[in-house]
Amino acid sequence: MGNFVNELQSKIERLENEINFKNGLISILSHDSKEMFGTFFLLIEELEQKNISEEDFFKLLPQIKRDAQKNLQTVQDSVTWLKTQYGEFKIKPVKIMVTDLFHYLEERYAAKLKEKNINFYFKGEHNAFLAGDRVLLEYVLDKIFNNAVKYSLPGQDIYLQAITKDDNVVLSVIDFGTGMNEKYLSEIYTYNIPIFLGTAGEKGVGLSLKIVKNFISLLHGDIQIISAENKGTTVSLFLRKFIE
Structure with a gap:
């Protein structure tokens, strides 16, 4: 009985870890996407309404590029992980x-x-x-x-x-x-x-x-x-x- 309970607790912990990991993954993807596209959208709006100059807009592009690279890496990491969870992936x-x-x-x-x-x-x-x-x-x-x-x-x-x-x-x-x-x-x-x-x-x-x-x-x-x-x-x- 003791072994069965221990095994069950171990499975529950494993499932909790997987759920936390997936929830965290979704949270990061959601937050970063909103942050990246929200900032870019606001900047374009500010430019269209002439609240910022074209010169200031272009000065901010290197930072936008760095954010885009970070978010692209997040997506690539997520896809790599997803391949281990679904489809035909097997440990070799x-x-x-x-x-x-x-x-x-x-x-x-x-x-x-x-x-x-x-x-x-x-x-x-x-x-x-x-x-x-x-x-x-x-x-x-x-x-x-x-x-x-x-x-x-x-x-x-x-x-x-x-x-x-x-x-x-x-x-x-x-x-x-x-x-x-x-x-x-x-x-x-x-x-x-x-x-x-x-x-x-x-x-x-x-x-x-x-x-x-x-x-x-x-x-x-x-x-x-x-x-x-x-x-x-x-x-x-x-x-x-x-x-x-």
Whole structure:
């Protein structure tokens, strides 16, 4: 009886988490769309009624572009997540070499790393192998690494580190950027976290890490974030080691 109750409670918690996640997703999409299109509509109205000059209108376009990029990223993240919930999506566990993931990030972010003069290194076990879905894992690492670049200062280093522990590989993205204080760190997976600007003014919506957490659970792994203000952030993924 005790096992049945525990199993039932576990299922209820899982369902509550899924409902909260979906409600949060809808809330973010709704809020951002209203904010973006509402602001753009108001600006056009102000221009038509000659309350602002064309010069002032065009001065505001870079900010509108940044907001549009943020909202487009939100939609793309949402579509990626929806693919895991509906249709024919299935987890495909394959053997993945951690250094292949390093080279994936190195190539994908070559331009951004050069633009910010950030050095990217691999350290740890070069011959470590994971068992995971490559699509989900690349998405997860992409979002974590994007944050590391966003909140790093020019000239700083970022590491991808792999350490094998028993049947797990701990894959960590380590940066030495702006970091977060304890208050924001404790709220990182909620839907009331404020928007942080990157060190070059990049804007984030805060949705990606929530999807990352969801995807890591689909991979039967775990995620840990350690951060300190002005010292940097370490995001560690606890994933299954590939066993022959």
